[in-house]
Amino acid sequence: MTDTPALLDPARAKQLAAEFGLKPDEYDRVLAILGRTPSLTELGVFSVMWSEHCSYKSSRVWLRELPTKAPWVIQGPGENAGVIDIGEGLAAIFKMESHNHPSFIEPYQGAATGVGGILRDVFTMGARPIANLNALRFGTPDAPRMKRVIDGVVRGIGGYGNCVGVPTVGGEVNFHPAYNGNPLVNAMTVGIAPADRIFLSAAAGVGNPVVYVGSKTGRDGIHGATMASAEFSADSEEKRPTVQIGDPFAEKLLIEACLELMATDAIVAIQDMGAAGLTSSSVEMAGKGGVGIELVLDDVPQRETGMSAYEMMLSESQERMLMVLKPGREAVAEAIFTKWELDFAVIGHITDTGRITIRHKGALEADIPLAPLESEAPLYRRPTAETPKLPVLDAASVADPLGPEAALLKLVGSLDLCSRRWIWDQYDSMVGGQTAKRPGAADAAVVRIEDHSRALAMTTDCTPRYCLADPEAGGAQAVAEAWRNLTAVGAKPLAITDNMNFGNPEKPEIMGQFASAVRGMAAACTALDFPVVSGNVSLYNETEGRAILPTPAIGGVGVLEDVAQAVGLALAPGLDLVLIGETRGWLGQSLWLREIAGQEAGAPPPVDLAAERRNGDFVRGRILAGTVKACHDLSDGGLLVALAEMAMAGDTGATLLPPPAALPAHAHWFGEDQARYLLAVTDGAALLAEAAAAGVPATRIGRSGGEALVLAGGPSISVARLQEAHERTLPALMADG
Amino acid sequence: MKAAIILFPGINRERDMALALARVTGRKPQMLWHRDTALPAGLDLVVLPGGFSYGDYLRCGAMAAQSPIMQAVKAHAARGGHVLGVCNGFQMLTEAGLLPGALLRNASLRFLSMDCQMKVERADTAFTNRFQRGQVFRATMAHGDGNYFADDATLDRLEGEGLVALRYATPQGEVTAAANRNGSARSIAGVLSPNLRVLGLMPHPENQVDPLIDGTDGLPLFESLAENFAAA
Amino acid sequence: MKALVTVMPKTGVLDPQGKAIGHALAGLGFAGVGEVRAGKVIELELAETDPAKARAAAEEMARKLLANTVIESFSVSLA
Amino acid sequence: MKALVTVMPKTGVLDPQGKAIGHALAGLGFAGVGEVRAGKVIELELAETDPAKARAAAEEMARKLLANTVIESFSVSLA
Ligand SMILES: Nc1ncnc2c1ncn2[C@@H]1O[C@H](COP(=O)(O)OP(=O)(O)O)[C@@H](O)[C@H]1O
Numbered sequence A: 001m002t003d004t005p006a007l008l009d010p011a012r013a014k015q016l017a018a019e020f021g022l023k024p025d026e027y028d029r030v031l032a033i034l035g036r037t038p039s040l041t042e043l044g045v046f047s048v049m050w051s052e053h054c055s056y057k058s059s060r061v062w063l064r065e066l067p068t069k070a071p072w073v074i075q076g077p078g079e080n081a082g083v084i085d086i087g088e089g090l091a092a093i094f095k096m097e098s099h100n101h102p103s104f105i106e107p108y109q110g111a112a113t114g115v116g117g118i119l120r121d122v123f124t125m126g127a128r129p130i131a132n133l134n135a136l137r138f139g140t141p142d143a144p145r146m147k148r149v150i151d152g153v154v155r156g157i158g159g160y161g162n163c164v165g166v167p168t169v170g171g172e173v174n175f176h177p178a179y180n181g182n183p184l185v186n187a188m189t190v191g192i193a194p195a196d197r198i199f200l201s202a203a204a205g206v207g208n209p210v211v212y213v214g215s216k217t218g219r220d221g222i223h224g225a226t227m228a229s230a231e232f233s234a235d236s237e238e239k240r241p242t243v244q245i246g247d248p249f250a251e252k253l254l255i256e257a258c259l260e261l262m263a264t265d266a267i268v269a270i271q272d273m274g275a276a277g278l279t280s281s282s283v284e285m286a287g288k289g290g291v292g293i294e295l296v297l298d299d300v301p302q303r304e305t306g307m308s309a310y311e312m313m314l315s316e317s318q319e320r321m322l323m324v325l326k327p328g329r330e331a332v333a334e335a336i337f338t339k340w341e342l343d344f345a346v347i348g349h350i351t352d353t354g355r356i357t358i359r360h361k362g363a364l365e366a367d368i369p370l371a372p373l374e375s376e377a378p379l380y381r382r383p384t385a386e387t388p389k390l391p392v393l394d395a396a397s398v399a400d401p402l403g404p405e406a407a408l409l410k411l412v413g414s415l416d417l418c419s420r421r422w423i424w425d426q427y428d429s430m431v432g433g434q435t436a437k438r439p440g441a442a443d444a445a446v447v448r449i450e451d452h453s454r455a456l457a458m459t460t461d462c463t464p465r466y467c468l469a470d471p472e473a474g475g476a477q478a479v480a481e482a483w484r485n486l487t488a489v490g491a492k493p494l495a496i497t498d499n500m501n502f503g504n505p506e507k508p509e510i511m512g513q514f515a516s517a518v519r520g521m522a523a524a525c526t527a528l529d530f531p532v533v534s535g536n537v538s539l540y541n542e543t544e545g546r547a548i549l550p551t552p553a554i555g556g557v558g559v560l561e562d563v564a565q566a567v568g569l570a571l572a573p574g575l576d577l578v579l580i581g582e583t584r585g586w587l588g589q590s591l592w593l594r595e596i597a598g599q600e601a602g603a604p605p606p607v608d609l610a611a612e613r614r615n616g617d618f619v620r621g622r623i624l625a626g627t628v629k630a631c632h633d634l635s636d637g638g639l640l641v642a643l644a645e646m647a648m649a650g651d652t653g654a655t656l657l658p659p660p661a662a663l664p665a666h667a668h669w670f671g672e673d674q675a676r677y678l679l680a681v682t683d684g685a686a687l688l689a690e691a692a693a694a695g696v697p698a699t700r701i702g703r704s705g706g707e708a709l710v711l712a713g714g715p716s717i718s719v720a721r722l723q724e725a726h727e728r729t730l731p732a733l734m735a736d737g
Numbered sequence B: 001m002k003a004a005i006i007l008f009p010g011i012n013r014e015r016d017m018a019l020a021l022a023r024v025t026g027r028k029p030q031m032l033w034h035r036d037t038a039l040p041a042g043l044d045l046v047v048l049p050g051g052f053s054y055g056d057y058l059r060c061g062a063m064a065a066q067s068p069i070m071q072a073v074k075a076h077a078a079r080g081g082h083v084l085g086v087c088n089g090f091q092m093l094t095e096a097g098l099l100p101g102a103l104l105r106n107a108s109l110r111f112l113s114m115d116c117q118m119k120v121e122r123a124d125t126a127f128t129n130r131f132q133r134g135q136v137f138r139a140t141m142a143h144g145d146g147n148y149f150a151d152d153a154t155l156d157r158l159e160g161e162g163l164v165a166l167r168y169a170t171p172q173g174e175v176t177a178a179a180n181r182n183g184s185a186r187s188i189a190g191v192l193s194p195n196l197r198v199l200g201l202m203p204h205p206e207n208q209v210d211p212l213i214d215g216t217d218g219l220p221l222f223e224s225l226a227e228n229f230a231a232a
Numbered sequence C, D: 001m002k003a004l005v006t007v008m009p010k011t012g013v014l015d016p017q018g019k020a021i022g023h024a025l026a027g028l029g030f031a032g033v034g035e036v037r038a039g040k041v042i043e044l045e046l047a048e049t050d051p052a053k054a055r056a057a058a059e060e061m062a063r064k065l066l067a068n069t070v071i072e073s074f075s076v077s078l079a
């Protein structure tokens, strides 16, 4: 056996390095680490490990600014997913991840494998997945291919989630031309595990077997991680062969088999094979454990013939996991995986060399020291340029061309506010038998934990148009809205996962957006005791040089001690309507301004974190006291849209008091001031008194009942007409999609 | 009642079904593995749960219908035992020949996850005793292939012999095309065997058994069974 | 030896997929398309080298699993 | 004139259906079954009577709609 692998010709190696996406100085570092030219497999390992997707080289310096700690955080960023303590000996494990580029190339499979990947991140830590969410951004439906993308993405998310039997309980969708060439598909999974049975990825135990389980390896997705790290160009179509196909049936078996094995004591460490497949899983497991690893690829289960070491190490075939077992537990594990009709193979062992060595057909294919592979990984503090601040828009300076009735009907039917029923009707939201608030029923989805009264509340949020106008305020707003949505069902918000979707970080204005958004998020997380426990970064979301809107999607998780405490947003008759929070009539960057006045202008609404906290804590207190019959936070579209949403959900109208004289009516009805909630209660006077005592701004705005929204001295807008306008949009758009 | 749920690779509503059965019997049902070749002695009810057995690849329920345990299920049915198949379980029952017809792709060609209303056509079976004839109840449906099909002669026979258990209807009990979202022949949602002891249905009454989750519309179905086998 | 099992909806059985494809083709501007039917094809790599036996085996597989004769008919061809 | 468009997963592309069918056939006791691949077949009734034109039309339909050429390949035969 030789002690060096077959090396590439130096000139060829340099050229390949560039093709694989390594910058010249990065390649020089490879040479320095190895002290020689790399083999093809080694070059492949370096290029994927040092890709933006795996190394976070542009984002890491900024992500460090995010608060990640709280007494209830069991595991923050750095593992496959974040873990929090939710009481009664239980942990919630969750993460969000993007599959943007694959979903544009092949929408169904791209979205489906996105769901599969995030599920694996969660069950690899020992959790049974109990819910999926998805945050989607599409271009305008008349853009080329866009309807097919929308249709394929929705079918793909449903196709995978429905089949594995994890309910898809929530999410969000925006439409904007900035996503025409680069839609965003962010998928989130939440799981539950016993708090003392969390599985981590650090390998240990020299001599311990390294085991491969799941589906066989094919040539799919080779260099998927580097693709996700490159900007799109018109010839991206050429990159099609890297498309991976999801097999949700195999995933379902993998979930059951892994959970069954996890109930024994056989596992030392476990990690899913995600982006960069066998490479990243083996390198990360050994690296984290400070050990070495030797892989012998001959026994890797293979779907295709004649696969090389390079191909096996870089394949992104789906539904595969890597584990380190305790010595002598191979048979126990193999019996379980055989029972579930999955492949099982011992493909190596843990060593004390601090190196990864890869052998195939008797030859050494790679031999890389692990410490420098990680510590010397490129890390950039790229130049940033601040987004210039926009002037505050004076509400009185914008004329109201339509009046409240026509504006409301138009808004509830607009793309960003219309009913998402067409989407969620394709997702099984009930499987598991624990979904207490399904899509459309509440500001956050609520799923009870089997055999407990306790429930989790979950939401995803981001308002990209605010983030474009002011990334710092937008970052804070996204976190605050997630916190508010959890609060609005009565849950105690605990932690978030994030998915940072941005353009090309090599452009200072994009990197500036990123840095500012992080700053805003960090401030909100700190003020709201709402730490970040996991996340994902997706950069280079550009097509032909045009970037998407900065989109830091936030996935929030909170807990309710008793599912019976959860409130929804559906209005019932005979209740007082009370608005919590201050209304100044902020129209800058509002949907009213865009859809009705035809402008995208002004500074977005400022986020007063102290007010958020005070108002939210008050609302939650009232919900837990049992006096709130329905609750909805105010966001896109402002007060009248929120009220219309409650009315439509409950088939109940309301009679409203006149708007205050101090504000233009349209600013009162449609302004997007933050930190506000609309509550329906039996005793409005009592609530107002409690709010006054707590120093929380509160106003009675009307009373529920009847079949229309009746504006004082103004129009009477029937709930049925609102529903018609609200429900019509997506089905009409997608009729022959 | 002694009930058992059969686990096939890829099914996913077994825990939902176990919760529903436990709610009416006070104890968890037995879980059986698809490779078993015999059923435990003295079973009152065998349940084929919902999900995506074998990924629903090829045809829904087709591969599960060929599982070793299905021979024992057929023998159980032949002895006059009770069998409940829900969603994927209904598809397995038709594929195994225990119920007539087949479930085709939904007419819309989309997965349908929504509430539906079902009208009870027969309230004199072990599955439906606790309902009134003509009563309408709500259940979740979640399927891509729930479009019931049989040839006209078979449909006429089913109707003639009173073997249509449930039909999609409006909340007021009208059987309309709009209420029949998946396009099923004659709005059929559930079918009985001639001895009324095998029931297959597409929607999931097991998801409506808990007031804290989504109401108790489906509970009478399970209460009927529990009552029927109360002595056992 | 390769066997190809083609499975088609029986005449008289609703074929929503075929119908939808026909509709979509018309929407794309393809004229002169009459009935469209959508079926499945399963390609089997068989160790059997005798054509008659291979065909018989494939037919048996179709009857037992690959086709549901309540709604589908099948045909076998060898390659 | 009838055109038959057969759509198969491209070689190298994972075919979960074919895999599961192969598995099930083995479970049913069919021996000697190697690789199994599952595809679709679409039967089109075309008004066109010229074989070359009919074929060209069917190929165009396959490219535009019937096959997802990112992951599937297709072939056309006339009957
Ligand atoms: N992609 C999606 N998948 C599932 N549910 C969704 C999706 N998009 C939106 N929803 C659901 O639609 C409802 C309204 O969404 P949204 O307008 O974003 O709510 P909010 O403004 O209160 O945050 C919520 O229940 C949400 O979970």
Ligand SMILES: [Mg+2]
Binding pocket: A172, A443, A459, A460, A461, A485
């Ligand atoms: Mg939201």
